[in-house]
Amino acid sequence: MKRRTFLISTFTGTAALALGTNLYLSDDLPFEDSHQNHHMIFSVLIPVFLAGALPKVPNLREESIQRTLVAIQDSIKVLPVHQAAELQELLGLLESRLGLLFLTGSMTPLMLRTHAQLINMLESWRFHFTELMMIAYQGLRELIMASYYSCPEHWGGLNYAKPNFLET
């Protein structure tokens, strides 16, 4: 199987099995805005993945989320082509009703779910019996964690700073 199509083919295979028909994801119209680099999905997931790490003060928290969104786009830009393609497929699924149903068992858009519901969703992927769901969880987790902690603005809580001799 070609790597680039593994998510689509696996999910559509599952869908076809469940519904007794062939599915083409391009026919499954997205109901959420997918034009802004999947910002909506990440805006929903960042507070869950980074609970306890994000600042508590609302405006600082929002600033940190926005900074992480930018860092995520920077991370995606440097991903290898095949990994970026797989990620886009996953994000596309999370933006479509049928994709959400197959991935999470519910068509409720992510932005309408509670924090607890989102944790349940991630936990079900994290400990799922299929490799595919675990990979989906790990892919999002690594992307968000690496992007957040790539930013020097987010190192304050770690008491970590690079040496500054180059700047003197």
Next chain:
Amino acid sequence: MAIKDPVQEGLKAGWQHIDASQLKQHQAFEADVVIVGTGAGGGVAAEVLTQAGHSVIMVEAGALKSSKDFVMEERKAYPELYQQAAAMKTQDKAISIFQGRAVGGSTTINWTTSIRTPEPTLDYWASEHDVRGLSADEMLPWFEKMEQRLNIHEWQYEPNRNNLALRQGCSALGWDYTVIKRNVSGCWNLGYCGMGCPVNAKQSMLVTTIPEALAGGATLVSQAKAFKVEYQHEQVQAIKAVALDESQSKTGIELTFKAKHFILAAGAIHTPSLMMRSKLPDPHQLLGKRTFLHPSVLSGAIFKDPIYGHSGAPQSIYSDQFVWPDNPQQLGYKLEVPPIHPMLIASKTMGYGQSHAQLMSDFNQLQVTIALIRDGFSPESLGGQVQLTDNGSALNYPLTPSFWDAARRAYMSMAELQFAAGAKRVLPIHEGMPYLKSWQQAKTEIPQMDLAPLKTVVASAHVMGGCPMSEDVNKGLVSSQGRSHYIENLSVMDGSVFPTSLGANPQLTIYGMTARNATLLAEQLGN
């Protein structure tokens, strides 16, 4: 503070460097020897052959960077200096692989650990893989030569606390440990070797052999990815390459390299995949198979006092207590520590939300020990296989029962060591694993861990094999001197020729073997 930058100085002095990303037309080059790859193998080969009076061209897919680019930030280093932005994984995504992609190859970003090939490994190669001329005695002068060339000496300063914990644990338990030899000169003890040395203390190929070769008249073509070896009548006719832009996309410009002799030194994934894509002779179906990784598992530990695992020489102590177990059916493992920087530790540990935030809040109290599992020394340990894909190549590496057996023993050893060193809590890096509060608890919990791909974090920074050497054509594609058994004017000089893994960090093995093989080649070409 201004740092002396030998790369910038060399360019100003007139080095023959061609940045292929800037080329507007197809171009052809010719030399006595063309070398693909500029890592530990390519760099040493370039210096040896240039000094022997041969004209040399080095072809490198990565960019030419220098200390001015090494700003000690992961977000810049990983995309610019690592294969696949440090996001490379095996085909099933169960093992993360860290490999360099820049002029200097992995030597530009490694942690400077320099260990001679273990004698049992050389003996095993001789007895089981028909390797000749590489006994410990025969290799001794080559190791000494390269240790002198690259200023490889035992680290003279106190280990950082991350390494100190390894030493303390070993001392408390009466286990073997060794002070590491490092290829550094005037090291500032910063801890950022993995992001490119900002002060040019690391004696990587970037600041040693490559500058020497360029000063001697060699040519470097960077951002040129070799994609085909053209051969006819048992002779390579040319190597074709494509120019890459900054984002590693093809620019459409094609380069042709002709030479009397060609050396492949692109590392143990890219050398075999280039040979496979070129359909080079492989009558015994060896190419790409038996690729080894030293697949490594990790154990975190929280100490009361700060560890500051990001600061100081990343590796200065190792333990070989468990590398060569009495039971030859068991895989052994080497204990080391990695540097601890935020991006990597955040993404390669487990969990999210509050538990992960808690782990990160203990960032400076965190000690990490790694166990590098010595793969390839038993019939069950066959390693992985490089496979061609639409986008290049992928490594299929099944994690076998013998690997998991070693991983479980390694988790036990690491927990015992960390508690003996004074850890308050130990965290085997495995999905869903809780903090262990005592060695007693570790002895109960670790045997119950459901170790499995994706659940257990496995990583590798040592890719080896895939184009093995042997005097027996049934076992090897190249001779013990790295010469192809099938193509007269082709050699391989990188870690892909290893018949197994090493049980030690590979750079010094590649330096020593290449110094020997390139010297022999220079003599043969001279004749």
